[in-house]
Amino acid sequence: MTDTNSRKHFERARQVIPGGVQSNYRKSPYHVPVYFSHGKGARLYDIDGKEYIDYSLCYGPAILGHSNEHLRRALVRQASKMYSSGVNTLEYTAAAKICRHVPCAEQVRFACSGTEAVYNALRVARAYTGRNMVVRFNGHYNGCLDSLIGGIVQDIGCPVPVDGERGDDTFSQLSNTLGRAKHAFHDSYMIEWNDLEALDTLLRQYGDDIAALYMEPVMINLNGCLPEPGYLEGVRELCTRHGVVLIFDEVVTGFRMGLGGAQAHFGVIPDMAIFAKAMGGGVPVSAFCGKREIMDVITRTEVIAAGTYNGHPLAMAAVIATIEELEKDDGAAFERINTLGNVLADRLRDRFRRHGVPLILQGFPGAWTIAYSEAGKIINHRDSVEQGDTWAKGLLFSELMSKYGVIVQARFCTSAAHTDSEVDETLQCADKAIEEFKIETG
Numbered sequence: 001m002t003d004t005n006s007r008k009h010f011e012r013a014r015q016v017i018p019g020g021v022q023s024n025y026r027k028s029p030y031h032v033p034v035y036f037s038h039g040k041g042a043r044l045y046d047i048d049g050k051e052y053i054d055y056s057l058c059y060g061p062a063i064l065g066h067s068n069e070h071l072r073r074a075l076v077r078q079a080s081k082m083y084s085s086g087v088n089t090l091e092y093t094a095a096a097k098i099c100r101h102v103p104c105a106e107q108v109r110f111a112c113s114g115t116e117a118v119y120n121a122l123r124v125a126r127a128y129t130g131r132n133m134v135v136r137f138n139g140h141y142n143g144c145l146d147s148l149i150g151g152i153v154q155d156i157g158c159p160v161p162v163d164g165e166r167g168d169d170t171f172s173q174l175s176n177t178l179g180r181a182k183h184a185f186h187d188s189y190m191i192e193w194n195d196l197e198a199l200d201t202l203l204r205q206y207g208d209d210i211a212a213l214y215m216e217p218v219m220i221n222l223n224g225c226l227p228e229p230g231y232l233e234g235v236r237e238l239c240t241r242h243g244v245v246l247i248f249d250e251v252v253t254g255f256r257m258g259l260g261g262a263q264a265h266f267g268v269i270p271d272m273a274i275f276a277k278a279m280g281g282g283v284p285v286s287a288f289c290g291k292r293e294i295m296d297v298i299t300r301t302e303v304i305a306a307g308t309y310n311g312h313p314l315a316m317a318a319v320i321a322t323i324e325e326l327e328k329d330d331g332a333a334f335e336r337i338n339t340l341g342n343v344l345a346d347r348l349r350d351r352f353r354r355h356g357v358p359l360i361l362q363g364f365p366g367a368w369t370i371a372y373s374e375a376g377k378i379i380n381h382r383d384s385v386e387q388g389d390t391w392a393k394g395l396l397f398s399e400l401m402s403k404y405g406v407i408v409q410a411r412f413c414t415s416a417a418h419t420d421s422e423v424d425e426t427l428q429c430a431d432k433a434i435e436e437f438k439i440e441t442g
């Protein structure tokens with residue numbers, strides 16, 4: 001990889017920025033970060049003029065590709081009128097669009113990042129139920145909140161996570177942190193996803209104290225596990241039975257799995273949901289939404305949900321323009337994303353098979369996560385750990401792809417801007433990356 005100029009800038013950055021990057025997850029154990037100068041369509045260009053096909057899409061947001069003309073114009077138009085925050089007419093236009101497409105959304109509030117939307121949703125759920133505890137899932141990433149990142153469970157009879165990490169588990173190591181508030185985990189249970197029995201047992205025992213169950217409807221941040229048949233329906237039923245607010249974290253699946261997100265795709269409607277990433281096409285914005293009856297705790301000002309930049313006009317312009325593009329021609333963008341994503345996955349799987357490499361792609365056409373599995377399938381975090389270094393080896397393959405000019409970052413996210421010929425090019429790079437992967441992994 002040509003990283004001469006990037007290295008120079010990285011050295012300067014490291015003087016004034018801890019780790020040289022703005023998010024720990026942008027640090028690579030293998031090379032210095034690549035500094036990009038611009039992007040167009042599915043391509044990114046670094047400061048040395050090197051061109052890349054981009055499947056990271058800034059970790060998911062760039063659903064329309066880079067520099068989409070409709071989105072860019074909407075931003076420029078808004079910036080020339082007003083770029084500081086305040087009550088504006090775009091807010092309800094953007095909220096109405098979300099309500100039109102997302103089944104659980106009767107009302108919407110905006111924030112700036114996924115993490116912020118998550119804490120708002122949890123506060124609302126606690127206020128609505130008058131309960132305290134939250135259920136979350138091993139191997140899910142739900143942002144950087146003290147209470148939701150990391151933790152390991154020592155006693156599955158009472159799965160309250162504690163600080164720590166597992167030596168055999170890359171995901172656990174990467175999501176552990178010092179500096180956490182001492183009692184951060186006291187208010188949550190952490191169980192295995194895709195295991196209805198575990199949830200049933202937990203809710204029978206502690207259901208009366210549980211305010212919310214918080215989950216990614218596809219475990220896209222680790223191994224891309226899909227819900228097993230009947231799992232989401234079972235979770236829905238158990239939450240209803242025990243009066244628990246079911247919250248889908250659709251930060252990745254939202255406006256990527258389709259206009260209505262995973263809930264519309266699977267036909268399982270949560271009580272609340274979180275959106276960010278693709279919803280703004282690349283601009284920092286998030287939303288939490290849900291049934292009116294639940295969101296009413298904000299209407300009655302029983303709950304504080306605030307933020308200087310919430311509903312920022314540039315963010316609202318971005319949400320409206322992005323959804324407009326996704327709505328166009330009866331959802332032609334998703335037709336393209338899904339067709340191309342499937343072609344890419346089929347052809348990659350064929351490559352892995354022919355090379356005799358047990359890499360797998362799990363997820364959905366807009367986001368395939370790379371994993372390493374001799375068993376051919378991984379269903380949850382426990383399964384992932386039992387099968388060995390499934391995720392770390394997937395990450396290694398991503399790194400090798402970057403070397404050949406394809407940016408992957410653990411997931412192949414396709415955009416409306418990717419083309420057939422870019423898929424062909426990607427496969428040629430994959431051949432080289434797979435050869436090297438075989439050597440590196442022995």
Ligand SMILES: Cc1ncc(COP(=O)(O)O)c(C=O)c1O
Nearest residue numbers: 113114115141142143249251252
């Ligand atoms: C599923 C999920 N939830 C929440 C978040 C946190 O979003 P943000 O990074 O915008 O705070 C992420 C980020 O990657 C995510 O993937």
